[in-house]
Amino acid sequence: MNLSDAIDDMRDPAAAERLSSMIERYQPLPGIPDEFIGADGKPRDMWMRYLNALTNLGSEEIGRRFAAADRHIRDTGVFYRSYGEAKERIWPLSHLPLLIEAREWRGIARGVGQRAELLERIVADVYGEGRLISAGDLPAAAVVGSPDFLHPLHGVSPPGGKFLQFLAVDLGRGPDGRWWVLGDRAQAPSGAGYALANRLVLSRAFPALYRDMNVERLAPFFHDFRVGLSTLADRSDPRICLWTPGPLNETYFEQAYLARYLGFILVEGGDLTMRDGKIHIRTIAGLKRADVLWRRIDGDYADPIELNSQSRLGVAGLVESVREGGVVLANALGSGVLESPAILSFMPKLCRKILGEDLLIPNIATWWCGQRAERAQVLQRLDELAVAGAYGNPVLRFPQNQPVVAGLLSAEERARLVGFIEERGVDYVGQEVVNLSTTPVWIEDRLTPRPFVLRVYAARTKDGWSVMPGGFCRISDRADARAVSMGSGVQSADVWVLDEKPVEMVTLLPTNDTARIRRLMGNLPSRAADNLFWLGRYLERVEATLRLVRCLAGRMVNTDAETGAAGLTVSKVVSLIVSWHAAPKSKARDLLTLCAIALHGEDEYGSALCLMRDARRAASFIRERLSSDTWKLIDDLDRSLGAARKPVRSEVEASEQADAALRVIAAISGLAQENMNRGAGWRLFDIGRRVERAINSSRFARMFAGPAAPFDDLEVLLELVDSQITYRSRYLMGVELNTVRDMVMLDPFNPRSVAFQVDRLDEHLEGLPVLSDDGMLEKPRRQVVKLRAEVTTAVAADLDAERLLQLEKQLLDLADSIASRYFLQGPHNARADRWTGLA
Template sequence: MKIEGYNASDHYDEMFTETGVIRQHYEEFSQGLKKIALKKMNHLQFSANQTQKAMGMTFNVYHDNQGLEKILHLDIIPRIIPNEEWLHLESGLKQRTYALNLFLQDIYNDRKILKDGIVPEELILGSKDYLKPCVGLTPPKGIWCHITGTDLVKNKDGEYYILEDNLRCPSGVSYMLESREIIKRAYPDIFNQKGIRPVSDYPAKLLRMLQHLSNKAKPVVGVLTPGIYNSAYYEHSYLALQMGVELVNGVDLIVEDKKVYMQTTKGLEQIDVLYRRIDDVFLDPRTFRPDSMLGVPGIFEAYKAGNVALANAPGTGVADDKAVYAYVPKIIKYYLGEDPILNNVPTYLCREEKDRKYVLDHIHELVVKETNAAGGYGMLIGPKASSEEHAKFKELIKANPTNYIAQPTLSLSTVPSLTEEGVQARHVDLRPYILYGNEIEVIPGALTRVALKKGSLVVNSSQGGGSKDTWVLYN
């Protein structure tokens, strides 16, 4: 199958080799795609968009002055990952998750890794995400990071690189699940023939993991949401519904005798496990921010007393700081005695004088990131930025070097995507979801985010990116 005007020569394309030959894991799909006319493809895309709207698959963009809810555009052409490639990713993600959990337990207790000088003490203890109320705590079952969404990219060398770890309240899994249902209906014949690993059991696995955190035989589980104005509220309500548990706001909960109760029509009911989608500092106005209207007064004391489990555990944010990210290979080696299976992107820490000088001298070649920003904000893509933007970021780095890191500009891999000009190559990243309960499990699918604009490397939904269904093959 040859696609008219398709360019896959200056980067790694996941469907075509540099010479235009179809990669083996895409061959069956391309045969089925041949039978679908472009007009039919456009009709399928329109139907997918309408289905998303009907299902309420929308999100708010906080930085959008119009304040409108938008759908996360689902591109109709799936991304396909061969089984051998996925198994490599799976082993690397399990290794990384296990090591980061040991790191969190250590830095809030013995601090051996800091005393041994592997990670700078001031980087951790001086971080705004290092929560002093968590010092000395061990979460239920010793697990800190229960739900992780790790972002990866495939570079032009065909290798995957870890871009960042999301250990706080990673979002997007509902889009992974619902996108699968939409795409299955778009290509029923192709889907049934290919042998694609399912993702539909994620809610059941998530519930089992949450129940594992309690010592009760039948624990009561809930999803704690900030409310309907949160950008990911659709996901909160979707997951609560799929798990068959209560969706609660802070005002629905009350703490008595260091136990958390839901207010129901039949009176108070104790809740044992909360999948919280509220940021750490808003959880409890008595312990963290006193002006928080989202949290539950006294919930942190209930947590410390062991009467409620929280997923993810408060305090995990310090481990996915972009400056700490640079030390994860050393963290893996320190705790596990192993080399990382998946590599980091080479990272320059602007807090280090040598690195800072290199970044300032080569800013036009690098991607500069604010260490605590998310959603594609606080970032400069040097090769695509203006000289004015270069100058602005140089001043920001000089004023607060600890707040910035820099990385080489990667040539993200591309996947065929349906655009107004027909099927074109668009850059993608990958966010697999990892659950840590009785064991560490990587869900055999992922949220693939796609940059919808030609040549763009920014895939974040808040910056105009879209998504794809991700097919992981059995063999």
């Protein structure tokens, strides 16, 4: 059946017309295999089933579903970074999946499983007995020449004796229609989290289509992987961590996403320390043992003592802990040597040598130029080959890991390349030029073929290697692409493996009555506690700045605002805005410009925009601990305040913009109060908010509640602490100094007062874990107990400027003590008492 016949067979004329317009111009590239159109020139049945179901939805509904998918990606903050960039990019999801029949996928799974076992045997021999090198099957230079070969790990066998727990294989379909291996990823394979995110987005956008196409689920694969990691530890209830390079890593989102999905603790190198041969996490409850680390950092950066001394990502003493069997690493340090293109050239021979069989999925033909005959062959065929670095090193002026098609070079560059290969051939490999097959993508309401690379994942389980029924597909925006990486213009597609029969719904959530009940997430890492605390503080600072701007804008409406007592009050508000570095002093007389800068200024670190960006940065470090609704609000407020530095044309507009931002802040606070689990994380977040609010309220009182404070000052103070309605419902005689002081500073029933904040701080600190069970109060708790007693027994009439300043300093000291005790600095680095145990 050709395309025309397939369309004519459709019963719905409208749907047939939509399908015709969608595919009428679809032309596979000459000589290139295509996933939609078979070698016989006919559309594949699975694609016609999919497209028929899609077109039956109607054009408007298809557009609505695609828009919903894009909106979900944006709202949940799915992002990536290009290498070397700090800017976050919205994840570029293709609206169409890559379809593969289960029968074909079973062949892929067998080939990837075979390759995983082969790679395990190779790396075990390289760091073990070295029989392959001694027998001449694998040249020593091809191994030790790689920067990923870690000499300190030679002779070290990992716990359980297995080096690889999780790996990936990049595949492309060759001109003959067969799948070919383009490269292996054994160091720290990326993309699995994005594959999960892709699946979630498309299955939600097209639930019926996803179900009716019998798409195989991903959850069983991840469940088996998680169980496999658990069995490697020497404890029945191990603590498994996902070790990330940090929030600035290109794929940080997927690392946080995977940690949340699998229930792992997301840690950075600074969260970890080696004690007594074991690795521990620094938590607010002291040091807690980490049994398994699923690492996403390169092996060379894992230990600054024995490996790369310049690394700030690693853990001092990690290699020693590995030697002593104190921690399980997935994958083992040094496994990155398997990714070298130099090793790729020996895979066919090694497979026959080690497994006694040919590769089920061959890799692209590769010749390592460290051997005389192979070097001569590469130089002889140079114009028809691609040249790549043998160990990931760059070739000529081209970026790292990017092959160079020698036939496209200038005569001068070609001559230089020949000289490099002749002088030091060990650094280069020659490879057949890869022409990637194509898959349909949706461009301007019709299908267009684009080249793609498929990354397939394998995980070690208690029953052997398991291959994910799906993967991570990268699609180029260029029809002639020879390689695909996640750069500008590249899309990612979900991979649907289509079974012949309905697929059972599977989830990682436990479904039997024997599942262990947990009500808390466990010990909170100090890094996460730090960022939760500062997220709360930054949000409170944003709110304080917004209230100042709204207060100033409201008084600008009054024509007498700049004269008499009212003018002095306005000058105090301006003075606060300037002293907080929300706006420059040079704009103090231009009140409208002052308001605009305080709202949207990018050069003043105290502006609402800059503070919100600080809050968003803190939130991005703990993305796995925030709900999607919370993240969406934070992202919305950040974009709203920074939207082209909004013009502020009037005091009314300034007030309205501040009002809108304050409503979002209130929504974030509401979500935190209603949706966050009442564990240590919520307590640290609320502690940050409470301590910052108490500091700001004390500062406001010191400015506007001094002796003989005028009516306007007291009105402003009540407005800034959001207590006007409470005050007027309680006092009928109008504002008076001592009653205002009492409500703002000492009233334990006013949720905006300093006394209320101190009470909550005491409750939170009492609920946090201690390092020692000796019955003694830790420093932050001692300070807050003393402060609570002073505030409880204080009298409003005695709260002069000196006393208010003293309270403000006590609150600042309390914030410092909290940081020293619970975060990555100061006394928390000390080892927890023996009684607490390094559990």
